[in-house]
Amino acid sequence: MWYISMHLISLIFLCGSSFSCILLSLSCLHHSVVSVIEWDIMSLNSSSIIMTLIFDWVSFMFLGFVLFISSMVLFYSGSYMEGDKNFNRFMYLVLAFVTSMGALIISPNLISILLGWDGLGLVSYALVIFYQNEKSANAGMLTVLSNRVGDVAILLSISLMFVMGGWNFILYSSYMSDSGFLLMKYLIILAAMTKSAQIPFSAWLPAAMAAPTPVSALVHSSTLVTAGVYLLIRFSPALMGSESQTVLLVVSCLTMFMAGLGANFEYDLKKIIALSTLSQLGVMMSALALGLVDLAFFHLLAHALFKALLFMCAGVIIHAVKEYQDIRCMGALTYSMPLTSTCMNLANLALCGMPFLAGFYSKDLILEVAFMSNMNLLSFILYILATGLTVCYSFRLVYYSLTGLFNLSSMSQVNDSSFVMTGPMITLSLGAVMGGCFLSWLIFPEVYMVCLTFTFKVLALGLSVLGALVGYLLNIMSVNYSLKSLIYYSSVVFMGSMWFMPYLSTLELGKSSLKSAGVYMSVGDYGWSEKLGGQGLYNYFLNQAKYLQIFQNNSVGIYMKSFLIWVIVMGFMVIYL
Structure with missing residues (x-):
């Protein structure tokens, strides 16, 4: 088939590019080389607008991972999107998405970074509304409007950075003190x-699950949602020792706790995985707030491997059970889909931080260094609870979809037959197993010193075991669990709905803000602004121009009438005086 040959070409090209980037990254890391390419576009008030590209081990490594996961996702899409009438459009949108992410990765300049930043927002909107229905349209609008807030913040940062004489934040971020640049940091x-x-x-991230599953695998592993983390990694010298770090720490800890809590009450397969992504993003942000920049980048790369695998497994399962996404309609898939079940268990265990899988090397190290740091009690408690909840919802997902009761009624043809989908899953499974140790050897060649008491050392492992028992055993006793949830219905709704964030982000705030905006527009923009602004001045000058035109017609009659009127007026004035 032509789409398979097309995907083979994309696989070979993107895989070759990713391996080249990773090799270049290792070379830059070994020799401590940073290459910066820039050219002057224009100069304004002694500030030059410069297009800048940076090539160091961080950009090469991240770009290599993005290209590798993109190649797997595109190859996987050949079977998943088979028969879709808009298949070509889907391919071009995904390639545009990857291009935008690449532009963001290699841009150390606030102006040039807008190319990738806005490109991600625009293409993500087009991908979320790919299935043209009301739900997708609403999710796309929520996604793009939430991201526009960040776009405005970047534009304001550009104006505030004007005083530095340039917009290269890699060069200037070390010189930004709180006294003059605190607003810009925020x-x-x-x-x-x-x-x-x-x-x-947070509301837009689960809503973006309206996009096709291959897009979710790409967006939630290494592209759109990691763009903010990558920006803060590049901007980290300016944040060191700043009071903005405390705000970021509290917000990120609340986010990972809220996401872990919500995932334990969710039944949509893709939304559970989306909430797990949100929880891991909170871990990365909290690591950045604690000053652990290398560890945050390490977890960013390790998380990309097993999260893309987890979404691919979810896509195969959804395809096999005839597009159901409710985990209560699955069950006992280990018998009919052993390969997919194995890959999904690998991804789940890596997410939980199972020893010697990819997530263990990054997540466990972040937890231990965070326990060593001087964090506040609230953040410490939220860290502990979020760690336990992660394992809890992962094992709950395993019970409902893979090992529980068979709930597929009379459905058949549930198997692992498509190599186009299972091939990339096997490749990413190797990354989920071995990626963490390889990355730790490359990024941290020296020993990372961790000094903890025995209690703190076993705390993360103990919480994982406790969370696994609670997540699995509570759902085996599902009848009593469901009845208890009905008794405490209001609390369950609050915890399971992301603390009413989707409701606040769409219904009430949307209605009130749109109504207020309509009033302001009719009174201001279409009212007084038109009367006293540009349109009013235009009408005034147009009327004055009519009188000028009369005097410029060179008509003798007009001059005579004007002369007679002048004579009469002067005569009256003489008589009066």
């Missing part, structure tokens, strides 16, 4: 919070 953090869906902008 704006950059605000932009990162919108892209990475931190509280109060």
